[in-house]
Amino acid sequence: MNLPSYNPIALPELREMLAEGDHESLKSVLEELHPATIAEFSEGLDPQETWRLLEHAPVERQAEIFTYYPMAKQVELVQAGGRDRISRLLEEMPPDDRVDLLQELDEETVNELLPLIAKDERQDIRRLLSYEEDTAGSEMTTDYAWLPEDITVSESIHRLREQAPDSETIYYIYVVDKEGRLVGVVSLRDLILARPDAIIRDIMHRDPVAVKATDDREHVAQELAKYNLLAIPVVDDKYRLVGIVTYDDAMDVVIEEATEDALRMGAVGTLDESILDAPFATVWRKRAVWLSFLFIAELMTFAAMAHFKDAVDKVLALSFFVPLCISTGGLSGAQAATLITRAVALGHLQPRDWWRVTTHELAMGLVLGLSLGAIGFLQVAVTPSDWLGLEGHQRWLLAITVSTSVMFICMWGTLVGSLMPLIFQRFGIDPGYASSPFVATFVDVTGIVIFFTVARWILL
């Protein structure tokens, strides 16, 4: 891995070099800058221009730069690249990045490319492709450093020199027995500090933390973060080492999952590209689908209101409090859902804690509802009678109606908001959906029903 330096180059400069055929400058740009920097500055080039740039570097370097492009650009480059060029490039790419890319291509393209790739690499690809998306197996790389347990430290360092160019990290070296089972790990630091004639078995850490290939990638990232690891080994069901997930991929998982959570809360679905760069029609379609769906669900509020038409007809002022009742449910529900979803994501809560959550949140909803109910009561109390169109006795009944409904709605919102993430988790749905507008819509409708039911009972 190159360590990056600050030598930015601007897109116009690059275009000029390409137009003038300034091969020397292009070569030195590709040689000297960090691959991430090259990818960043050449992202604006069209696929043909990008290839004319990349051609100035050896294929190993091309592969390094390639992995730093956004996925959409990678796919474009494959389509414009020609089969021979792409198959050579795939051979040089890190196994995990290569599989990520192949998963985005259509089956026909993959079937065209695979026969052109060297047999070893092809088998590696087939194996990695067989893991389900979002599992440890689909995120791992097979380029790891490993050692047998019965050699000396100096021999190990010699072997590492050979493995180094291909391994994603040589800072953790995994120790495997004759059957390929993971039995230990040593860090390069341990090796540097150990006596050269020490045996690996004696200096290694036994029973290292590992994840199964079928584990969820969020779990992998959590373990890595919890133990501050550079990489975590991935084993199959016989505890044989099959790959590693490195900290940088785990960091990407955390960032991607946070993005997904945020987009879900905003009811957007996923959007791979930057919002202004993505085609207008694509963005519109994605947004319109979610908005229309929620809007249609919200039409239920109209039906609920129409159902209680008589109540509004008798006391017009009731309708003034409908928005307040709706937002009480929405706000208290969103708050509870956020807290519980976050607790689930951080591993503090499991679905089996539902009863503790229920009692805790019912009590919490009650005391929160009492606070809000008191504010609601005050509001009615200080509002001039002619605004409400109600006199004396009736007015106090309205105040009681508003405060009682606000209290019940707050309890209801809190309870629904806190249990939804656990129920979703239980049935394998992402608990993040509980903070989303879907649940809010449900609470809106039920809020109206609670309000008018209380009104009928107290006021009418």
Place this chain on the structure above:
Amino acid sequence: MNLPSYNPIALPELREMLAEGDHESLKSVLEELHPATIAEFSEGLDPQETWRLLEHAPVERQAEIFTYYPMAKQVELVQAGGRDRISRLLEEMPPDDRVDLLQELDEETVNELLPLIAKDERQDIRRLLSYEEDTAGSEMTTDYAWLPEDITVSESIHRLREQAPDSETIYYIYVVDKEGRLVGVVSLRDLILARPDAIIRDIMHRDPVAVKATDDREHVAQELAKYNLLAIPVVDDKYRLVGIVTYDDAMDVVIEEATEDALRMGAVGTLDESILDAPFATVWRKRAVWLSFLFIAELMTFAAMAHFKDAVDKVLALSFFVPLCISTGGLSGAQAATLITRAVALGHLQPRDWWRVTTHELAMGLVLGLSLGAIGFLQVAVTPSDWLGLEGHQRWLLAITVSTSVMFICMWGTLVGSLMPLIFQRFGIDPGYASSPFVATFVDVTGIVIFFTVARWILL
């Protein structure tokens, strides 16, 4: 750093060992398990019990375990620990974790502790404490590995053996000139692969990516993730190396910021502990403050409704559509705010892009609004006349009113939602607040005003 192994121990077992005074078992637990595992399993002990457990390990080990406790538990342990014990512990803690802890203690306690700490460490603490919260300076550690540029590889490895026990990472070694300025970086991998008589200057990577001590910690995490670095050097305004931020701290920053964003969207404020473990009164106070504040803001909807009392009096059916109008603004606003906030967080958008965002989102709001308006029109069209209490001509005017308002409100929500994150960013407020219920409340009130204004104009 120890590499963790799977050897869980349960809290009751620990308690039994403490009660029986089984010193041998306690010692071996503290020696053999990963510090993160020990911290996890002993988190449930009270401060006195925890100290009786930790006493069985040397102070260096105590410091390692200590940093894995949640901050609230660390503070409790300091209060129960006694000044001498704590000052020795602080001397052994990694500089960045130590400063994080001291920032949580009250000034009096800090002033009591500092004089007891060795002079070198005390100066280090004073310097790190002087950086503002959430900057690179406040996140960095001063235990980094470094080399001058004019020595050989074999001499470097010899020096690293001496620095290794104290350095947070020896995988990246920073090269500084005589004035302490950062001039390059080598990786341990480079050193292992280089000829032993090569000079550092010739094999190092020049002008490494670095961050300033005053840079925001989110920027630090972004740079580290972008370049897939294990650590990033931190320099002062004269480009002198003052510390490093390692990947595990950057990962924590990403996780913390995602949590903060989520809690903000749910209007909760920050909550350090798990929701069920935190004291009920604390959770209630935090939640009640936010909910009451938003509830009071939502009282504006009541005022808006009361203001348009005449309109509702004339056409009762108008009130049935108020919840729908409110949610249209809320949903379209949340969607736009989420997309733009995320684009800002990922570095795709800056405040100076406001004009592009405005035109893009006005157009988007229009086409989205047309879709929703059409659905709204249909709804009125298929609703039985007696539900609405309107006949013939009047009914079509209501359909036009609803669809027109929905369109305008959708445009308005989209525009407000998309511009708020940029305006907030411009004035140094976290753009995440734009997805929060504060903006939703604002859009709710304006939605009501738009609806009744359109109604007066078309229907009344």
